[in-house]
Amino acid sequence: MTEVALTHVDSAIARANAERRGALIGYLPVGFPDLATSIDAAVALAENGADVLELGLPYSDPVMDGPVIQAAAQSALHAGFRVRDVFTAVREIRARVDVPALVMTYWNPVVQFGVDRFADELAAAGGSGLITPDITPDSAAEWVAASERTGLDRVFLSAPTSSDARLRMAADSSRGFVYAVSTMGITGERTDVDAAARTLVARLRNAGAATVCVGIGISTGEQVREVVGYADGAIVGSALVHALADGGVRGVAEVAAALSAGTRA
Amino acid sequence: MALRDQIGPDFGDYGGRYMPESLIATLDELSAEYEAAKQDPAFAAELARLQATYTGRPSIITEAPRFAEHAGGARIILKREDLNHTGSHKINNVLGQALLVRRLGKTRLIAETGAGQHGVATATAAALFGMECTIYMGEVDTKRQALNVARMRLLGAEVVPVKTGSRTLKDAINEAFRDWVANADSTHYLLGTVNGPHPFPTMVRDFHKVIGEEARRQVLELTGRLPDAVAACVGGGSNAIGIFHAFLDDADVQLYGFEPGGHGIASGKHGATLSQGTPGILHGTKTYVLQDADGQTMESHSISAGLDYPGVGPEHAWLRDIGRASYLPITDDEAMSAFRLLCRTEGILPAIESSHALAGAIDLGKKLGRDAVILVNLSGRGDKDVETAGAYFGVLNGEAATESPADAEEAQS
Numbered sequence: 172m173t174e175v176a177l178t179h180v181d182s183a184i185a186r187a188n189a190e191r192r193g194a195l196i197g198y199l200p201v202g203f204p205d206l207a208t209s210i211d212a213a214v215a216l217a218e219n220g221a222d223v224l225e226l227g228l229p230y231s232d233p234v235m236d237g238p239v240i241q242a243a244a245q246s247a248l249h250a251g252f253r254v255r256d257v258f259t260a261v262r263e264i265r266a267r268v269d270v271p272a273l274v275m276t277y278w279n280p281v282v283q284f285g286v287d288r289f290a291d292e293l294a295a296a297g298g299s300g301l302i303t304p305d306i307t308p309d310s311a312a313e314w315v316a317a318s319e320r321t322g323l324d325r326v327f328l329s330a331p332t333s334s335d336a337r338l339r340m341a342a343d344s345s346r347g348f349v350y351a352v353s354t355m356g357i358t359g360e361r362t363d364v365d366a367a368a369r370t371l372v373a374r375l376r377n378a379g380a381a382t383v384c385v386g387i388g389i390s391t392g393e394q395v396r397e398v399v400g401y402a403d404g405a406i407v408g409s410a411l412v413h414a415l416a417d418g419g420v421r422g423v424a425e426v427a428a429a430l431s432a433g434t435r436a
Numbered sequence: 437m438a439l440r441d442q443i444g445p446d447f448g449d450y451g452g453r454y455m456p457e458s459l460i461a462t463l464d465e466l467s468a469e470y471e472a473a474k475q476d477p478a479f480a481a482e483l484a485r486l487q488a489t490y491t492g493r494p495s496i497i498t499e500a501p502r503f504a505e506h507a508g509g510a511r512i513i514l515k516r517e518d519l520n521h522t523g524s525h526k527i528n529n530v531l532g533q534a535l536l537v538r539r540l541g542k543t544r545l546i547a548e549t550g551a552g553q554h555g556v557a558t559a560t561a562a563a564l565f566g567m568e569c570t571i572y573m574g575e576v577d578t579k580r581q582a583l584n585v586a587r588m589r590l591l592g593a594e595v596v597p598v599k600t601g602s603r604t605l606k607d608a609i610n611e612a613f614r615d616w617v618a619n620a621d622s623t624h625y626l627l628g629t630v631n632g633p634h635p636f637p638t639m640v641r642d643f644h645k646v647i648g649e650e651a652r653r654q655v656l657e658l659t660g661r662l663p664d665a666v667a668a669c670v671g672g673g674s675n676a677i678g679i680f681h682a683f684l685d686d687a688d689v690q691l692y693g694f695e696p697g698g699h700g701i702a703s704g705k706h707g708a709t710l711s712q713g714t715p716g717i718l719h720g721t722k723t724y725v726l727q728d729a730d731g732q733t734m735e736s737h738s739i740s741a742g743l744d745y746p747g748v749g750p751e752h753a754w755l756r757d758i759g760r761a762s763y764l765p766i767t768d769d770e771a772m773s774a775f776r777l778l779c780r781t782e783g784i785l786p787a788i789e790s791s792h793a794l795a796g797a798i799d800l801g802k803k804l805g806r807d808a809v810i811l812v813n814l815s816g817r818g819d820k821d822v823e824t825a826g827a828y829f830g831v832l833n834g835e836a837a838t839e840s841p842a843d844a845e846e847a848q849s
Contacts (some may be wrong), residue, residue, distance in 0.1 A: 190654040230732065231732040231733040232606065232610050232733055234610050234613045234719075235456050235458075235617070245600070248732060252702060254730045279725070279727070279731040280732070281715060282731060283727065283730060284719060305456050306454050306455075307457050310454055328456065330457045331458075333457055333461060337457070337460065337461075352458055355617060355621075356617055357617055357618065
């Protein structure tokens with residue numbers, strides 16, 4: 172892994188940090204409540220302060236997701252979501268806003284599509300890479316090779332219980348940033364961000380991670396402010412999905428703006 | 437290498453560990469403790485003591501000559517896992533894992549259950565070992581297995597009806613993983629079948645292989661030779677791998693797994709993962725999966741809640757691909773016919789899951805003929821299925837079933 176040039180995601184986070192603020196990474200699932208609205212919502216998210224978009228690929232068995240994202244994924248599948256819709260969404264969103272877009276996907280849909288074919292189509296659509304919650308670098312040889320070939324970013328997760336050796340593996344294998352899981356649990360809005368996140372970020376930096384963003388349980392501007400005090404960026408998902416479900420695209424814009432306000436100290 | 441020597445994490449192209457990083461440390465801890473326990477004579481001795489004094493092992497074998505008359509006259513021998521404490525083979529694995537949990541110092545067990553047999557066994561072990569217990573069960577299954585829900589609650593377990601996805605076994609597994617991610621420091625996920633991430637497929641198989649080891653010896657004693665065929669039902673595949681494993685390197689013994697054919701393969705409403713699925717990743721392992729072209733898991737269908745699962749253990753996927761075992765579908769109707777036939781010819785009320793193996797054995801007997809010896813894993817008893825079977829045959833509420841076993845035989849042919 173001899174990548175020296177900054178990728179789109181690296182640059183976006185570095186640009187935010189250069190402005191003396193943390194990066195906001197916002198998650199929304201493609202196809203919820205329908206494909207067109209999900210594209211509009213992602214554009215609104217980008218226009219209201221997200222530095223990086225994380226577009227979820229709805230999957231039937233999302234073991235790392237809590238009730239809000241589960242329900243949205245199920246609703247998208249019920250409404251007829253197809254994997255190829257992700258490339259449509261990425262292409263349209265990238266044509267409308269200059270914000271890098273990562274796709275968050277469980278692994279089986281990529282395997283069935285074909286890892287190389289998925290990487291090629293994502294790169295052609297202007298996507299930046301993948302966040303892969305249910306594979307670890309030691310099970311991801313095919314994806315590491317495909318992302319090396321295409322230059323796509325690959326974001327692996329790390330957890331408070333990860334050993335130092337595994338943190339080094341996550342740091343060495345990831346490109347774009349390393350995703351620090353704030354707490355032992357699944358996605359969802361929580362009252363407090365776990366103190367374990369701060370320790371994990373420090374351990375990841377010691378393990379050589381250049382860029383670290385924290386996710387899981389972050390849902391308010393105040394929590395974003397707390398997290399970007401020690402991390403390069405904060406990842407918010409359920410709160411945005413919640414806002415989309417309740418208040419539509421306008422709801423997403425409002426919540427995104429409030430979260431974005433938290434990125435400045 | 438002998439086929440019996442496979443210890444994972446990979447079984448050919450299958451198996452592995454496709455899991456969130458948040459669970460890797462816990463899985464590593466479990467693997468290490470299991471490896472240590474395997475080397476510890478005290479662990480083996482304690483498990484053997486529980487098997488002998490609590491489960492009731494060795495389970496007996498029963499020859500079923502009146503049933504066999506309907507199976508081409510072959511000798512049919514039943515391995516009586518239905519006589520184990522809690523009513524199925526599931527207790528073998530549960531006691532093994534519960535002993536490991538005690539070594540790990542954890543105090544809470546969680547588990548998924550389909551038919552409720554694994555949930556009942558886990559609730560039983562929790563009571564025996566003084567641990568807390570939460571069982572995840574698809575809402576659909578809590579309704580069709582209400583008796584087992586009550587049994588689990590009587591044993592002190594909390595039963596959580598899972599209302600996400602298809603509301604059956606696969607969704608209960610998702611929910612158990614979510615609980616485990618959040619509570620792994622105190623909690624062990626006592627996975628009930630030979631799937632999931634390493635070390636589960638290997639470890640759960642090891643706790644069940646006693647079934648085949650006993651049966652191989654017992655059949656040799658009774659008949660003076662090895663069986664021609666071994667039959668078991670396959671949902672996740674734990675009872676099947678348990679009875680197959682001792683015979684894997686006996687090349688002359690044919691191994692047959694009978695999958696839930698539901699309303700028939702052509703109907704699309706079935707759970708025949710190995711016959712109809714394709715390789716993919718589900719619940720932490722690479723194996724055959726019933727999935728659509730996008731890799732979305734499809735819903736399975738079976739009259740038997742315990743077989744109603746769109747995945748299967750990776751060792752079965754491997755045995756299928758290398759041709760060592762054959763996997764064939766049995767429809768709901770065929771299974772129910774065999775269910776009634778065993779009730780009426782032998783006075784044994786089988787689980788509907790196990791009835792799939794019985795139906796398969798009838799076909800095998802007709803094919804292999806009069807001199808053949810067929811060993812069938814009677815993996816569970818049917819007390820839990822009385823309501824389902826009663827409704828199926830119309831014998832609830834004072835209605836009378838009028839068909840005789842001869843009718844049942846006709847239905848088979």
